[in-house]
Amino acid sequence: MNNLEFLNRIKIANKIHRLGNSLEAEKIYQELFALNKNSFDLLYSYALFCRDLKNFKFAKQLLLNLINKFPSSINPYISISEILRIENRFQDAEKILLKAYKIDPNNNDLLYNLAVLYFYLKNYKLALNYINQAIKSSNLIDIYKILKAEILMNQYKLDEALKILYEFKNLKDDKNKKIRIQILISNIFTRQKKFNKSEMILLGLIKEFNLKLAYLNLSALYSSKNELKKAIKLLKKGINSYPTYWPFYKNLATFYRNTGQINLAINTSLSIISKNKFDYSSYFDLSEIYDFEKHNEELNFLLNTNLNNLKPFEKIHAGFAISNIFYKKKEYKKSSYFLKLANDESLKQTRSDYELKIKNAEFFKSLNINKSKFIISKNHSNHIFIVGMPRSGSTLLENILSLNANANDMGEVKFLEESLKEIKNIEEVFAMYSMKINKQFKSFPIYTDKNLFNYMYCSIISNYFPNAKIIHCIRNPLDNILSIYRANFLNQSFSFSLKDITNLYIHHFEIMDHYKKNFGEIIFDYRYEHLVENPNDFIPKIIKWLGWEWDEKYLSPQKNKRNVSTASSAQIRNKINSSSVGIWKEYKDLLAPAIEIIKTEKLFMQKFGDNLSEII
Numbered sequence: 001m002n003n004l005e006f007l008n009r010i011k012i013a014n015k016i017h018r019l020g021n022s023l024e025a026e027k028i029y030q031e032l033f034a035l036n037k038n039s040f041d042l043l044y045s046y047a048l049f050c051r052d053l054k055n056f057k058f059a060k061q062l063l064l065n066l067i068n069k070f071p072s073s074i075n076p077y078i079s080i081s082e083i084l085r086i087e088n089r090f091q092d093a094e095k096i097l098l099k100a101y102k103i104d105p106n107n108n109d110l111l112y113n114l115a116v117l118y119f120y121l122k123n124y125k126l127a128l129n130y131i132n133q134a135i136k137s138s139n140l141i142d143i144y145k146i147l148k149a150e151i152l153m154n155q156y157k158l159d160e161a162l163k164i165l166y167e168f169k170n171l172k173d174d175k176n177k178k179i180r181i182q183i184l185i186s187n188i189f190t191r192q193k194k195f196n197k198s199e200m201i202l203l204g205l206i207k208e209f210n211l212k213l214a215y216l217n218l219s220a221l222y223s224s225k226n227e228l229k230k231a232i233k234l235l236k237k238g239i240n241s242y243p244t245y246w247p248f249y250k251n252l253a254t255f256y257r258n259t260g261q262i263n264l265a266i267n268t269s270l271s272i273i274s275k276n277k278f279d280y281s282s283y284f285d286l287s288e289i290y291d292f293e294k295h296n297e298e299l300n301f302l303l304n305t306n307l308n309n310l311k312p313f314e315k316i317h318a319g320f321a322i323s324n325i326f327y328k329k330k331e332y333k334k335s336s337y338f339l340k341l342a343n344d345e346s347l348k349q350t351r352s353d354y355e356l357k358i359k360n361a362e363f364f365k366s367l368n369i370n371k372s373k374f375i376i377s378k379n380h381s382n383h384i385f386i387v388g389m390p391r392s393g394s395t396l397l398e399n400i401l402s403l404n405a406n407a408n409d410m411g412e413v414k415f416l417e418e419s420l421k422e423i424k425n426i427e428e429v430f431a432m433y434s435m436k437i438n439k440q441f442k443s444f445p446i447y448t449d450k451n452l453f454n455y456m457y458c459s460i461i462s463n464y465f466p467n468a469k470i471i472h473c474i475r476n477p478l479d480n481i482l483s484i485y486r487a488n489f490l491n492q493s494f495s496f497s498l499k500d501i502t503n504l505y506i507h508h509f510e511i512m513d514h515y516k517k518n519f520g521e522i523i524f525d526y527r528y529e530h531l532v533e534n535p536n537d538f539i540p541k542i543i544k545w546l547g548w549e550w551d552e553k554y555l556s557p558q559k560n561k562r563n564v565s566t567a568s569s570a571q572i573r574n575k576i577n578s579s580s581v582g583i584w585k586e587y588k589d590l591l592a593p594a595i596e597i598i599k600t601e602k603l604f605m606q607k608f609g610d611n612l613s614e615i616i
Contacts, residue, residue, distance in 0.1 A: 001035060010045050017049055025049065040070055047079065056083050074100050074107045081113060085120065088312045088349050093117055108138045112147070119151055121351065127151045142168065142177060150184055156421045158188050179205065183213060190221055191418075193439035210241055212248075219251055225440060226411075228259050246272055246279070253285060260561065266290045273298055280310070280317040284488065287324035299325070307341065316345050320488045327486075332586040339486060340590060346488075346496040353493045354500035361456040361511050382446045383465055384546070385416075387455035387512075388473035389505055390492065391483035393528030396576070397473060398450050399557040400539060404548060408444035410437070412451045420457070430464045455508055458515035462522055469546065470519075472512050475528040477505055477608065478584035481594050502594040506604050513607070532578040 001009070009032055017025035029046050036042060047062035060083055066076040077100035084093035097114050104110065111134035118127035131148045138144065145164050152161040165181050165188075182201050189198035198221055205214035215238035222231035235252045242248065249272050256265035266289060272282045283302050286292070292299035303322060307315045319342025326335035384401065386394050402409035419432040437447060452473070454461070461468050475483075481501050489495040494504055516523050524545050531538045539554050553559070558575050584591055598605065 006032065006036065006039070007041060010041055014045055014049070017052065022049075022053060038069070040066065040073065043069075044075060044079075047076070051079070051083055056087065059083060072103055074104050074110050077103075078109055078113050081117065085117060090117065090121055090349060094121075106137060108134050108141070108144075111137070112144060115147055115151070119147070119154075122154070124151050124155050128155070146177070146180060146184070153184065153188055153191070156191070156418065158192055162188055175209070179209065179211060179213075183217065186217065190224070193436055195221060195225060195440070212238065212242060212245055216247060216251060219255070223255065223258075228255050231255050232259075244275070246276065250282065250285075253282075257285075257289065262289055270295065270298070277301055278314070280305075280314045280321065283321040284317040284324070287321040291328050292325070312345055312349050316342050316349070316488070318342075319345065320486075323486070330586075333589075336587050336590040339587075342488070343485060343496040343498075346493075350493045350496070352497050352500045354497070354504055357453070357456075357494065357504060358507055361507065364456050364459060365511060365514060367459060381444060381467070383461075383468045384446065384448045385454050385461055385468065385470045386448060386450040386452065386473060387458070387470055388452050389475070389480055389484065389508055390452055390489065390495070391487060392452070392473035392475040392480055393526070393531065394450055394452055394473045396528075396531070396557065397471065397526055397542075398448055399560050400542070400554050401448050401546075403551075403553050403557065403560055404446065406444060407446040407448055408441055409448045410441060410450070413440075413449060414451060415449065416451065416454050416457055416460070420460070426460070427464065429460060430466075433465075455512055455515075458512070458519060458523070462515075462519040468522060470523045471526050471542070472516075472523055473526050473528065476581070476584070477502075477598060478591055478594065479580065479582065481505060482584045482587055482591060483580070498591065498593045499597065502597045506598070506601055509604060509607075529578070529581050532576055532581060535576050 009028060013025045013028035013032070016028070026049075029042070029049065032039075032042050033046075043062055043066050047059045047066070050056075050059035050062065060080055063076045063080040063083075066073065067080075070076070077096050081093040081097045084090070084096070094117055097110065097117060100107070100110055101114065111130045115127045115131035115134065118124070118130065128148070128151050131144055131151060134141075135144045135148065145167070149161040149164040152158075152164070162185065165185050168177070168181050182205055186198045186201040189195070189201070199218065202214045202218040202221070205211045206218070215234060219231040219234050219238075222228070222234065232252060232255050235248050235255070238245070238248045239252075249268055253265045253268035253272070256262075256268060266286065269282045269286045269290075272279050273286075277298070280302075283298075292302075302318065303325065305318055305322075307318055310318060319338045323335045323338040323342060326332070326338065384407075386398060388394060398409050398411075401407055413436075415433050415436040416429075419429050419436065420426075423429055423432050441447070455472070458470060461470060481498065484492075484495045484501050485498060487495060494500040512523075524542065526542065527538075535555060540550060543550055543554055556575075588595070
């Protein structure tokens with residue numbers, strides 16, 4: 001067989017595989033290997049064949065073999081990085097791509113894959129840098145431009161992103177490209193709070209293609225508008241078309257939980273596990289709201305899982321789930337072991353955003369904005385900003401405040417952060433913030449904003465928001481640190497490091513101390529322990545400080561039927577209780593790094609007083 005015939009046989013094997021006959025393709029590959037085991041084309045094609053069959057281990061072996069034999073060829077580096085990315089091994093993928101970049105810094109496909117990787121890592125600055133290099137070298141490749149639009153969208157450069165996407169006018173013959181562009185445009189409209197336009201695009205994609213992703217995105221859009229009944233109805237319609245598409249069920253379980261339908265949430269997650277016992281994210285979801293009392297088979301499967309045999313994110317979800325199970329059983333040493341294992345694995349897969357949060361907080365503190373006098377207008381709504389660290393009792397507080405019929409609980413909206421990014425003049429911040437509210441919510445006399453990281457912007461709130469009040473949620477540092485560490489906050493990567501959680505807690509406390517000295521008249525200290533240990537005394541103090549008329553209903557927030565989409569959505573359905581106060585003592589050994597950091601902060605220790613006397 002000459003070389004041309006050999007290459008043609010590789011093409012035939014690839015074509016047969018694409019047509020779905022993997023066994024016949026395998027036979028051809030084996031015949032070719034008997035003739036030449038060192039052919040680059042054969043090894044590379046077979047590696048991609050194994051990748052498609054999800055035999056990632058052997059595919060990586062073949063690709064590494066190719067890299068050793070042909071170190072200047074870039075495609076094997078790119079292909080192995082793609083597999084590593086699928087496995088969520090982002091740091092390993094980065095290493096191999098940067099190694100290839102040293103060999104050929106002008107390879108367009110390599111530049112594109114670097115941009116994709118950094119996009120996944122949310123390092124949009126680097127992603128934009130590499131995609132711009134790729135576009136500069138080859139301006140005619142559409143996928144480069146589409147990725148650039150997606151990066152710009154995530155940098156909130158929405159108009160720039162739309163401008164790129166609107167360049168693609170004639171896409172009748174390219175279904176996949178049309179779908180991707182329409183989805184991106186819909187996402188941009190959602191971020192611009194142009195919900196009707198976004199909804200129309202998604203409904204069109206459902207009508208034309210019955211697209212699964214359109215169902216998911218539209219259900220998420222309805223959820224963001226707090227229209228969870230509508231979201232649930234849509235997902236049920238999607239399930240009728242795709243009864244085995246499990247992301248529909250996962251979203252459905254989340255929406256049931258957020259609407260307080262806990263039994264439906266449990267049963268939906270159990271149905272997912274019954275079809276796929278290896279869906280560890282559903283085990284994690286269940287572990288937060290169910291003790292598996294009537295499902296011993298599922299519980300035993302989870303507890304007997306060898307986590308070392310799992311992929312990284314499976315290991316993370318399983319670890320958090322098992323830790324939660326042992327927490328409920330009050331077997332705290334075992335809970336600690338799996339909790340550390342899960343968080344350590346999470347840190348391998350992502351980079352902590354601790355330094356970015358510190359940098360942002362310090363920047364706004366350095367602006368040194370002075371308090372100015374407002375001409376208070378009766379037309380202005382009252383804005384209550386609930387700030388502090390996650391897991392500090394903020395959801396319970398918002399549940400209490402939302403019992404006021406005149407208050408609209410907006411939840412953890414990013415309106416203030418978005419406004420500060422979008423405006424050119426700081427004095428425009430209130431108008432931009434108000435516009436975002438008007439686009440998403442009905443008019444109310446009072447709005448509560450529970451984006452806790454708004455603590456960074458207290459000077460902005462004090463100076464530019466008329467009728468604004470700030471409630472600072474404060475919880476025993478060690479209970480708070482432990483609760484964050486237990487939460488599996490995928491979008492708050494500092495939460496996987498006890499050191500970073502502790503340092504951020506202390507830094508946030510110091511920032512708030514600074515703001516209280518300057519704007520203390522509009523800031524109320526809400527102590528979680530005071531509320532749960534003596535609600536009859538502390539809740540009236542909050543209501544009085546807000547200037548509201550007292551009503552006994554504020555003492556029974558568990559009766560509130562509102563939708564809640566935070567990690568505490570299940571707990572707030574229970575009566576106020578102090579069961580979690582002091583739970584850190586059961587995890588004292590695990591919390592040793594946090595305790596050591598706190599001990600060195602003498603000023604912090606003094607300000608917290610008796611709350612930390614047990615660790616001195």
